[in-house]
Amino acid sequence: MIDEITDFLFGLKMTIISGIFLLISIIFMIFGIETPIYLNPAWGTVIISGIPMLLLAMTRLIREKWISSALLIAIAMVASLLIGEVFAAGEVAWIMALGALLEDWTVERAKKGLRNLINLTPQTGRRISDGTEKVIPVDEIKIGDTLRILPGESVPVDSQS
Numbered sequence: 001m002i003d004e005i006t007d008f009l010f011g012l013k014m015t016i017i018s019g020i021f022l023l024i025s026i027i028f029m030i031f032g033i034e035t036p037i038y039l040n041p042a043w044g045t046v047i048i049s050g051i052p053m054l055l056l057a058m059t060r061l062i063r064e065k066w067i068s069s070a071l072l073i074a075i076a077m078v079a080s081l082l083i084g085e086v087f088a089a090g091e092v093a094w095i096m097a098l099g100a101l102l103e104d105w106t107v108e109r110a111k112k113g114l115r116n117l118i119n120l121t122p123q124t125g126r127r128i129s130d131g132t133e134k135v136i137p138v139d140e141i142k143i144g145d146t147l148r149i150l151p152g153e154s155v156p157v158d159s160q161s
Contacts, residue, residue: 002059006052015097018048022090029087037086045090049097050077070096125156 008014021044028035035041054077057070073096080089125141126133126148133148138156141147149155 002055006055009048009052010097010100012101014048015094015101018045018090018094018097021045021048022087022094025087025090037084040086042087042090045094046077046081046086048093050074050089050093053077053093053096120154122154122156126150 021041025040025042025045027033028041053070054074057068057074060066060068061071073092076092077089080086080092123138124135125138127136127141128134128146128148141157147156
């Protein structure tokens with residue numbers, strides 16, 4: 001159930017909604033719109049972006065016996081709430097949610113780049129033996145084989161002394 005809540009609250013869509021709550025809270029502060037602390041729009045950010053961070057921190061601490069950055073963020077968030085700074089708690093939660101999204105995006109791009117790099121590796125080579133050319137798997141190429149590499153093709157092996 002914890003994973004379902006986290007999955008629902010995490011992601012680009014919910015981070016944008018969370019940011020909108022934070023933006024509304026900023027607008028209230030700029031224009032001096034007084035609201036009771038329990039009606040501060042930043043609570044939306046604390047709930048949407050803060051709960052996944054809090055659950056992650058508790059999961060890592062209790063299940064994995066690991067003190068992670070999520071625990072430090074959760075402590076900062078709770079401390080802000082305890083002193084009545086709902087906006088600060090929401091700000092911490094939202095910045096961390098945004099950071100998590102950027103981290104996931106960066107990791108996915110790196111994985112895509114590695115996949116593309118691996119796909120550049122040739123799987124076959126052209127071996128010439130007894131005047132004939134035969135396409136063979138790279139694993140069958142041996143030291144001393146004569147290979148033909150056509151223009152634009154990648155060399156199917158690296159050199160060895």
